[in-house]
Amino acid sequence: RGLMNVQFAVKGDDVYVLEVNPRASRTVPFVSKAIGVPLAKLAAKVMTGKSLGELGFTDEIVPKHFSVKEAVFPFLRYEGVDISLGPEMKSTGEVMGMDVDLGLAYAKSQMAAPPPLPKGGNVFVSVKDSDKQAVVPVVREFVKLGFGIIATAGTFEVLKAAKIPVTKVFKLREGRPNVLDRVKNGDINFIINTPSGKIPREDEVRIRNASLAQRIPIMTTVRAALASANGIRSLQKRKVHVCSLQEYHDALLTFDGAATV
Numbered sequence: 001r002g003l004m005n006v007q008f009a010v011k012g013d014d015v016y017v018l019e020v021n022p023r024a025s026r027t028v029p030f031v032s033k034a035i036g037v038p039l040a041k042l043a044a045k046v047m048t049g050k051s052l053g054e055l056g057f058t059d060e061i062v063p064k065h066f067s068v069k070e071a072v073f074p075f076l077r078y079e080g081v082d083i084s085l086g087p088e089m090k091s092t093g094e095v096m097g098m099d100v101d102l103g104l105a106y107a108k109s110q111m112a113a114p115p116p117l118p119k120g121g122n123v124f125v126s127v128k129d130s131d132k133q134a135v136v137p138v139v140r141e142f143v144k145l146g147f148g149i150i151a152t153a154g155t156f157e158v159l160k161a162a163k164i165p166v167t168k169v170f171k172l173r174e175g176r177p178n179v180l181d182r183v184k185n186g187d188i189n190f191i192i193n194t195p196s197g198k199i200p201r202e203d204e205v206r207i208r209n210a211s212l213a214q215r216i217p218i219m220t221t222v223r224a225a226l227a228s229a230n231g232i233r234s235l236q237k238r239k240v241h242v243c244s245l246q247e248y249h250d251a252l253l254t255f256d257g258a259a260t261v
Helices: 027-035 039-047 102-112 129-144 153-161 179-184 202-213 222-237 245-250
Strands: 005-011 014-021 066-072 093-099 122-126 148-151 190-193
Touching (some): 027 039, 027 066, 027 093, 066 102, 093 102, 122 129, 122 153, 122 179, 129 148, 129 153, 129 190, 129 222, 179 202, 190 202, 190 222
Parallel strands (some): 122 148, 122 190
Antiparallel strands (some): 005 014, 066 093
16 A cells, blocks of 8 residues: 556557556655645555545546656766667656746746756757658747757758758768857757667767757757747746745636736
8 A cells, every 4th residue: 555656658559567666756746746735645644544535635636737847967967978868767856847838837847957948049950860750840830939940951951841941051071160060159049859760870969969068958859849849939928937836736826827816
């Protein structure tokens, strides 16, 4: 009796249970703050013989706000390490962003795990072949937000064919100024770069490491890039307000972020 931690893997429509552990996990404090219920305290009482019915915790709680969990990585301390993610545990902590607006909740999570999302500037796009069509609508969103688009040859041709205004930039071995020069010169404010395979190309690793050194947000999946576009849209339209957990759970929060009792 008590808490348990279940780890799932999802591929397509298939869901796999990797393991079930009879213990709490880092998800417990996140969910507790998100829904306003001390789950660890309730679990301890369940372990002593109490039922969930006796504790009054039998109905699903659906908050009026959004909570986004973001991982914290120690990449700045390990120069040369590729920041692209896989199944291995690389994070050393977690943060969360909360808001009644999903985009702002995501943006706050990025503020808590820097670098934060930019409100404008240039986006560099270089994605693997299987992501080239999927990234087109995401890039369109960045154009609508007022960003300039810079891309390497392959991605450039796809975006140009989709009638998206884009500037071509050299890869590292094609000439100067190349994408690394643009990153170091501060010409790029956001990067979308999906790894080409299990063994990343040297160019990809150098670009990702340069973005880290320059504190430039970099997204290595198309879905993360889309979430970032939504977060930037909210940052451009709304003010960022800071509310306590008590205000989120005890008050009615309006969509401008202000708390009203």
